Amino acid sequence: MKKLINILCAAVLFILMYACAATPNMPSEKVAALLRNGEFTFMAEQAQPSNYDVVNVMNSLPRSSSSRMLDLDYGYTIVLKKSELRVELPYFGRMYSPSYDTANNSxxxxSKDFTVSQQTGKKGSTVYTFLTKDQPTVRRIIMEVFSNGKTYVSIDSNDRTPISYNGYLMESELPKK
Structure with missing residues (x-):
C-alpha cells in the first residue's frame, strides 16, 4: 500500500511538472513555414539588459533578484509583416537622451521603411537583421530563430545601451474584420 502511494505521488508530481513546463517547442516544420512566409510574431518572455548598473540596482532591492524581475508579461512583441515592422518591447537600461513622455522611453x-537580411546561423538557426530607416534612434535589430521556435533578439540604439530578449516565435494573429 505504501509503495502504491509513493508511485501515485511520483506520478502526480511528474504530471504537474510537465504541465507547468515553460513554453512548448514548436515543430521545426511549422517554424520553417513561418520563416518562409515572412510574416510572424516574436513573443518576448525575458529581458536581459547589458548595463550592469541596472542589474546591480535590481539585485539591491530587498527580497528580489534581477533574473526574476526581468521575466516579462504576455504581450511584448515584434510583429513582422510584408510591409511593416511593429515593435512593442520594454526597455531596462541607461538612456542618454530620455524623454519626459514615459511612453517614448520603451x-x-x-516602421514601414526597413530592410531585412537573412542568413543561416550556427546550429541551423536563421538570423534576421532589421535596419529601420524611419526610426532615428534604433540602429538595428538582430533576431536569431532556432529550429524549435526559440528566439533571441538584440536591439542596438543610438541613444541607449543595448538590450536583448529571449522568447519564442508564433504565428501572427489575423486582423479582425
Missing part, C-alpha cells in the same frame, strides 16, 4: 514603434 521600444514602441511601427
Amino acid at each position: 521600444y514602441r514603434f511601427t
Whole structure:
C-alpha cells in the first residue's frame, strides 16, 4: 500500500511538472513555414539588459533578484509583416537622451521603411537583421530563430545601451474584420 502511494505521488508530481513546463517547442516544420512566409510574431518572455548598473540596482532591492524581475508579461512583441515592422518591447537600461513622455522611453514603434537580411546561423538557426530607416534612434535589430521556435533578439540604439530578449516565435494573429 505504501509503495502504491509513493508511485501515485511520483506520478502526480511528474504530471504537474510537465504541465507547468515553460513554453512548448514548436515543430521545426511549422517554424520553417513561418520563416518562409515572412510574416510572424516574436513573443518576448525575458529581458536581459547589458548595463550592469541596472542589474546591480535590481539585485539591491530587498527580497528580489534581477533574473526574476526581468521575466516579462504576455504581450511584448515584434510583429513582422510584408510591409511593416511593429515593435512593442520594454526597455531596462541607461538612456542618454530620455524623454519626459514615459511612453517614448520603451521600444514602441511601427516602421514601414526597413530592410531585412537573412542568413543561416550556427546550429541551423536563421538570423534576421532589421535596419529601420524611419526610426532615428534604433540602429538595428538582430533576431536569431532556432529550429524549435526559440528566439533571441538584440536591439542596438543610438541613444541607449543595448538590450536583448529571449522568447519564442508564433504565428501572427489575423486582423479582425
